Amino acid sequence: MPFSPSPTRTGPPAARHKSPALRPVNASRAAIGIAIVLVAQLMLTLDSTIVNVALPRIGADLGFSPSSLSWVLNAYTLAFGGLLLLGGRLGDTFGRLRVFEIGLAVFTVSSLFGGLAQSPATLVMARAAQGIGAALAAPGVLALVTTSARDDAGKNRALALFSAVGVGGGTLGLVLGGLVTEFGSWRWTMFINVPIGIGVLALARRFVTETPRNPGRFDFVGAIAATGAAVAVVWSLIGAPDKGWTSLQTIGGLGVGAVLGAVLAVTERRVTHPLLRPNLLRCRRRLGGLTIVTLVFGSQISTFFLVVQYVQQVLHFSPLEAGLAFLPMTVGIFALSRVTPRLVGRFGQTPLLMLGTLGLTGSFAWLSNVGTSSSYFPAVFGSLLLNGIAAGLTFMPAASLVVGGVKPEHAGSASGLLQTTQQLGGAIGLAVVVSVYAAGAVPGAFVPGAHAAFLTTAAFALLAFIVTVLAVRPSRHKAAQSA
CATH class of the missing domain: 1.10.287 (Helix Hairpins)
Known part of the structure; x- marks a missing residue:
């Protein structure tokens, strides 16, 4: 879904010399278009976490059983993760803007139905429909980021914004979820998507140019x-x-x-015309980037799960306070997104990935020391701030390894591959960490199982550091081969 400038006027050389005056207008149009689709990406990311802190009230209001309540989260994850590759290829084949709009429309309508749900089955079906819409829309956003930039520096800046929205949006979702649950109703965790989705759909065609269709059998x-x-x-x-x-x-x-x-x-x-081009998986550095994304995303999602429970069950935070507890992580991620592109341009991906994964390992090890007598300052605040800074150093370089060097016509497939890896990483990490937590848990007490669970997330991040050292060697040439 790349952006194209308004058609330049033809004429004599003297007139064409004035063309630079048109560039700010074209640049502004492209910037507005990028902002619009990143707002959509933020909404899709928020929805993976915004209902977390509202789950107890959702269960009480609609009569969910304890075993079925998790499907409010799982239905979205299952549909989103399962259809991302398909969504990316559909965008490459039929036009990214068209598929993006269809997906966003499905997501917006299903959000409305989710907010109006009066039974567990209705809400779970609405969440699954949200996941389908998100899987159609999300790959087009990243494809735009990778194809609209005119040079590597611009691509790095765009990737940093996308990574900040993708990772920081998850923590921001916890804040917003706590806010609307505390002062309103859990239903607003669904309704909040409706005006945003309508606004993006109304503006997208004005500032985003449709991409050419790629002919051939699907x-x-x-x-x-x-x-x-x-x-x-x-x-x-x-x-x-x-x-x-x-x-x-x-x-x-x-x-x-x-x-x-x-x-x-x-x-x-x-x-x-394959759904997933084999060439995308023949580059060692791209495979290394995908592995790092899997490990780091798994550890981050698990941290959300553990810290939300710790601050609510042990520190007795309200839903709003639990969401606000993640602000240090959010601030760290968004602050580093401003400088990471310049750091990548100067030092390359590998040093930043090494520093970032080690920082993540340290933050999880720090969290493993929390106990019943710990306080938010400094035990949780300090570790989450370190986590946000380290994540800001990690995700953008890892994403650039995956999508770097991909031809524009295959950007949707690469985007779908990256985001599928994120979702699979989250599912793997959460499954492993919850199992470790359950093995050491004591009924009625959160802390005993949490120590081993946080150390498991640290092990994921440490493995990501090892992969960086072994598979993502320092290099001055292109991070990935063209695919």
């Missing part, structure tokens, strides 16, 4: 295999903490995912 077999594999893996991981890692559901689901993944791999080598 890869239906690859689409079915990729979607089925992602859904099977995410579904298995979601249920693993409750059903057990050796249960038929977990092993069977992961097995189905593996079989469908193998079908996808064979199919993509044979079709002319």
Whole structure:
């Protein structure tokens, strides 16, 4: 969904010499367009966390059973993570703006129905529909970021903004969720999307230019295999903490995912227009970036889960206070997004990734020391501030490794691949950490299981550091081969 300037006027050389005067207008149009789609991305990201702190009130209001309440979160994650690859390829094939608008419309309408829900089944279905809409819209946003920039410096700045919105938006969702739950109703965690979605849909066509369609047969077999594999893996991981890692559901689901993944791999080598180009996975540095994203995103999502419970159950924070507790992380991420592009341009991705993953490891180890006698200052505040700074140093360089060097016509597929990896990483990390937490938990007490759980998130971040050292070596040349 790249932005194109308004058509330049043709004429004699003297007239064309005045063309620089037109550039600020074109640049302003592009900047407004980027801001519009990033607002949409922020909304999609908020929705993955905004309902977290409202879950107790949702359960009490609609009569959810304790075992079924988690599906308010899982339905969104399952649909979003399962369909991202498909959404990215649809944008490449049929036009990113068109698919973005369809996805955003689905997301907005389903948000309205979710806010009006009067039963658990209605809300869960609305959340699944939100996930479908988000999966169609989100890849187009990142594709825009990677194709609209005219040089590497511009691409780095755009990627930094996207990363800040993607990661910082999750923490901001907790703040907004606590705010609307405390002073209003949990239903506003759904309704808040409606005016934003309508506003973006009304403005997008004015400032965003549609991309050309890529001709050729659509890869239906690859689409079915990729979607089925992602859904099977995410579904298995979601249920693993409750059903057990050796249960038929977990092993069977992961097995189905593996079989469908193998079908996808064979199919993509044979079709002319694959859903996922094999070339995207032949670059060592891109694979390293995807692995880092998986590990770091898994540890971050797990931290949200653990810290929200700690500040509410042990420190007795209200929903609003629990959301505000994450402000240090949010501030750290957004502050570093301003300087990370320049740092990448000067030092490259590898030093920043090493420093960032080590910082994340330290922040999680710091959190593992919290106890019943700990206070928010400095135990939680300091560790979350360090986490935000380290995350700001990590996500943009990792994302640039994944999408760097990709041809514009395949940017949607690369975007879908990156965001699918994020969702799978979140599902893997949360499943592992919840299982570790449950193994050490004591009924009625949060802290005993939390120590090992936070150390597990630290282990994820440390593995990301090791991957950086082994797979993402310092280099002056392009971060990734063209695909």
